[in-house]
Amino acid sequence: MPRARMSGKAVIVTGAAAGIGRATARLLAACGAHVVLADLDGDRAAEAAAELGPRHIAFAVDVASKSSLAAMFAACREAFGRIDVLVNNAGRTDQRGLPLLDHDRSSFEAVLSVNLSGAAMAGRMALAHMAGEEGAGEGGAIVNVASGAAFRALPLRGSYSASKAGVLGLTRALADEARAHGVRVNAVAPGFVHTDLVGALIAAGRLDPAEAAAKIPLGRIGRPEEIAEVIAFLAGPAASRVSGAILAADGGSQAFGGSRPPAAVEVAAVAPAEAATTIVIGDGFGETCAGTFWNDDARVVWLPSDVATDGLVLRSALDEQLRRHGGIAAIVDASGAPAGEAGLLPALTRRFEVARAAGHVLCGQRYGAFVSFIDGATLAGAAEAAAYRDAAGMLVKTLACEWAAKGVRANAVAGAPGEGACQTLHFLAGPQASYCTGSVVEVGGEVDVR
Structure with a gap:
């Protein structure tokens, strides 16, 4: 950015x-x-x-x-x-x-x-x-x-x-x-x-x-x-x-709640110059976010939500992008809940599968950022949507605490899928957010620009 x-x-x-x-x-x-x-x-x-x-x-x-x-x-x-x-x-x-x-x-x-x-x-x-x-x-x-x-x-x-x-x-x-x-x-x-x-x-x-x-x-x-x-x-x-x-x-301090100190940070790999590729996953809002990255003349790969329905398929797709581009700067998960599903468990399971596949790539190269967009609007019922948002947010915080030792940051944006959410995802995926990890940013009502 x-x-x-x-x-x-x-x-x-x-x-x-x-x-x-x-x-x-x-x-x-x-x-x-x-x-x-x-x-x-x-x-x-x-x-x-x-x-x-x-x-x-x-x-x-x-x-x-x-x-x-x-x-x-x-x-x-x-x-x-x-x-x-x-x-x-x-x-x-x-x-x-x-x-x-x-x-x-x-x-x-x-x-x-x-x-x-x-x-x-x-x-x-x-x-x-x-x-x-x-x-x-x-x-x-x-x-x-x-x-x-x-x-x-x-x-x-x-x-x-x-x-x-x-x-x-x-x-x-x-x-x-x-x-x-x-x-x-x-x-x-x-x-x-x-x-x-x-x-x-x-x-x-x-x-x-x-x-x-x-x-x-x-x-x-x-x-x-x-x-x-x-x-x-x-x-x-x-x-x-x-x-x-x-x-x-805060480097993840607010997210960390372990009874033991965090794992010692390993020496992070230096991202090669060609590793400026950002991968955005998700239809609809995900495509919109990908467009924001493209507007910066950055190298962006968009993957449809379908690849996120199977963790092994997604992992294979991410490995292919890693081989093709030599490094991944950020992975943005805007895939949302599975199409046609209104259940809490399938929605959270998708989040887990996407995070696991992303972590395999980013922690393996020992640098990069993972950012998740948490909506929950597709779930049936306000109680389920609230439970989904809190659980998904805590999942990202846990990833941040576990991945920090590998030189990888993890953050999330929660709210409606508007331009404000897209802007915040974009920032958190970039190098200017170098001390932000374990943050779940609530993006509320948007402002009419004058």
């Missing part, structure tokens, strides 16, 4: 002086955007902006202050005449390592005022600017930076976990509210990433980087640039129909 085309767009990135925010500002600037690098540390933000060149400005902002946020948006509009994207990245944590009962009100509020209520204020202000008076604005995108801590409790970091869990709810609710105005709202949930915050935990002796990496299925702590790629996707035109999505970029 080519990088986002953001030429002429005006973007605000909070927490832009370092880490994920700085990497995001750098990437979006490289994509052609005008960037406001906003941070509590105005001097560091100014240094970062100067590195990017004269098309970009810095702004000292306290995201916990409504007046400071208002001044930030005004500065963006004054400099660039518009506001197209807000990246809500500013965040803080309590470094003392105390249980919640030992926190006082001020320390608790200090974290939530930045991570949650500050994000909410900034999001509402951005929506007001993007929607315009009486809904006459040009639309836009808001990307909230949550955390893997949003999915599970972190003892001695309770206020941080609570604040980031709130960001997930904020994202979904604001997406519903903003959809009518042509504004998309999504979130990325990073795991451990080499940032100043993580560096402070390591320096304080509260995080052992080797121990942390050993608990991550991909076997390593992420890089800020990898999270920036996810943010750029969600902010840009490649995700023009995606809203309300939460995309985990």
